Amino acid sequence: SGLSPVAVYSSKHFDLVKSLGATAIYDYKTNLPSKIRAETSNSLKYAFNCISSQSIAKYCVSALILGASPRFANLLGEISLRKDVVPSLSITYTAIREDIVYIGTPIVASAQDFTFTKRWFEMIKAFLRKEKLKTHPLKAGLNSLAGVLEEMDLLRKGLVSGHKLIYHISKTT
Structure with missing residues (x-):
């Protein structure tokens, strides 16, 4: 594609993200979007917020190139926190x-x-x-579909990290 993927992630998963092809990785807890903009020479044209939180949306938009109509894809609806950013709903x-x-x-x-x-x-x-x-690494959820509600609570509490939860419907009792 000719693009260089930049990832914003928890530092405990940097090796995983690097193995998936990220050319630069920033810790969302400590790195500022202005640092990303500086280290990419103000050239980051595209951002995708797959976390679906307003704070991450703001982080992504703040890291984008200034001017030049950068694009921001989001799961939260068409929001843009800057007038020059072209928003889109990716769903x-x-x-x-x-x-x-x-x-x-x-x-x-x-x-x-x-x-x-x-x-x-x-x-x-x-x-x-x-x-x-x-x-992403996959992790089979406990108790098949019966465990979904319990594990959704873990997601809400931020206790699921570095993998995607999947459920085997055929194993549901």
Whole structure:
């Protein structure tokens, strides 16, 4: 792609993030967005907030290049904390061919997003098969679906870190 991925992460997971391809990693607890902007020579044009918190959204936007209409993709809805930033909502709900309301925001179904998502999923499957794409480590949730509520509480408390929780429906009793 010609891009150099920059990651904002907990320092305890720097090795993991480096193994996934990040060229620079910053600790969200100690590094300031201005440091990222300085170390990237004010050239960071794209940011994606996959944590879905306002504080991380602000952090991401603050690290972006000044001017030049940088882009900020977000799971919280189309918010922008700077006038020069082009915001976008990155959520697959627009691709399910049904209008919904997400966190109080109406999301309109999109035939274009549906078509794109179908192609995108096929590409991702091929990348995974060929091992050209790496995923976060996966951790099977306890008690299959019966443990979801308990483990959602762990997520709310910030006790899940460095892996994605998955659940095996077929093992649910």
